[in-house]
Amino acid sequence: ETGVTQTPRHLVMGMTNKKSLKCEQHLGHNAMYWYKQSAKKPLELMFVYSLEERVENNSVPSRFSPECPNSSHLFLHLHTLQPEDSALYLCASSQDWNRGRVSSYNEQFFGPGTRLTVL
Amino acid sequence: AQTVTQSQPEMSVQEAETVTLSCTYDTSENNYYLFWYKQPPSRQMILVIRQEAYKQQNATENRFSVNFQKAAKSFSLKISDSQLGDTAMYFCAFMKHYNQGGKLIFGQGTELSVKP
Numbered sequence A: 001e002t003g004v005t006q007t008p009r010h011l012v013m014g015m016t017n018k019k020s021l022k023c024e025q026h027l028g029h030n031a032m033y034w035y036k037q038s039a040k041k042p043l044e045l046m047f048v049y050s051l052e053e054r055v056e057n058n059s060v061p062s063r064f065s066p067e068c069p070n071s072s073h074l075f076l077h078l079h080t081l082q083p084e085d086s087a088l089y090l091c092a093s094s095q096d097w098n099r100g101r102v103s104s105y106n107e108q109f110f111g112p113g114t115r116l117t118v119l
Numbered sequence B: 001a002q003t004v005t006q007s008q009p010e011m012s013v014q015e016a017e018t019v020t021l022s023c024t025y026d027t028s029e030n031n032y033y034l035f036w037y038k039q040p041p042s043r044q045m046i047l048v049i050r051q052e053a054y055k056q057q058n059a060t061e062n063r064f065s066v067n068f069q070k071a072a073k074s075f076s077l078k079i080s081d082s083q084l085g086d087t088a089m090y091f092c093a094f095m096k097h098y099n100q101g102g103k104l105i106f107g108q109g110t111e112l113s114v115k116p
Helices: none
Strands: A004-007 A010-013 A018-025 A031-037 A044-050 A053-057 A064-070 A073-079 A087-094 A114-118 B003-005 B010-014 B019-021 B024-026 B032-039 B046-052 B064-069 B074-079 B088-096 B110-115
Touching: A004 A087, A010 A018, A018 A031, A018 A087, A031 A073, A044 A064, A044 A073, A053 A064, B003 B088, B010 B019, B019 B110, B024 B074, B032 B064, B032 B074, B046 B064, B046 B074, B074 B088
Parallel strands: A010 A114, B010 B110
Antiparallel strands: A004 A018, A018 A073, A031 A044, A031 A087, A044 A053, A064 A073, A087 A114, B003 B024, B019 B074, B032 B046, B032 B088, B064 B074, B088 B110
């Protein structure tokens, strides 16, 4: 596997289910991101991890719970979702951005996404 | 807060012709990056082209070029000699230069169809 992979590619779940989305990057990066892509709306940044530490939580409801056990893996745990949470969830990775110092640009590489449908 | 606006939800172009996608943004920052991303039907988002705001010269990548107008806060993408493989959603995005959290701000996207 190369680049950024996501599993599963498609997921259908009921509002009372618990499921997890998985992201894995094979690029040697140390920052990872979750984005939500809803129809007719811009991509929304949900969470950012750098060196396995969460550095951004963009006002995301607690029914979404991220986990970053190491720099190569990122999970999004889902619990009691709502139908409006149906969307494409994209994972991305990059090199760290030199927190606290003048940064250089580090390109984000995206995975193919998980299409989530909440019934 | 920064915002990015793409006013063209859908566009189409004939193969081999040229098409321009529009993007405007709003920011009080002086130094920043602008991007165009492509998301084909397979859904893997890939970077097409990048522009640093402090550079006056417009970025080019093969058939892709931008028209960056900093004062007007405009950042359009021109695709020359369009190919069927260019069919995709195109997103304009903004990032602060002094990056905090790698935060990309995306526009709503433009769906481009290249017709044979």
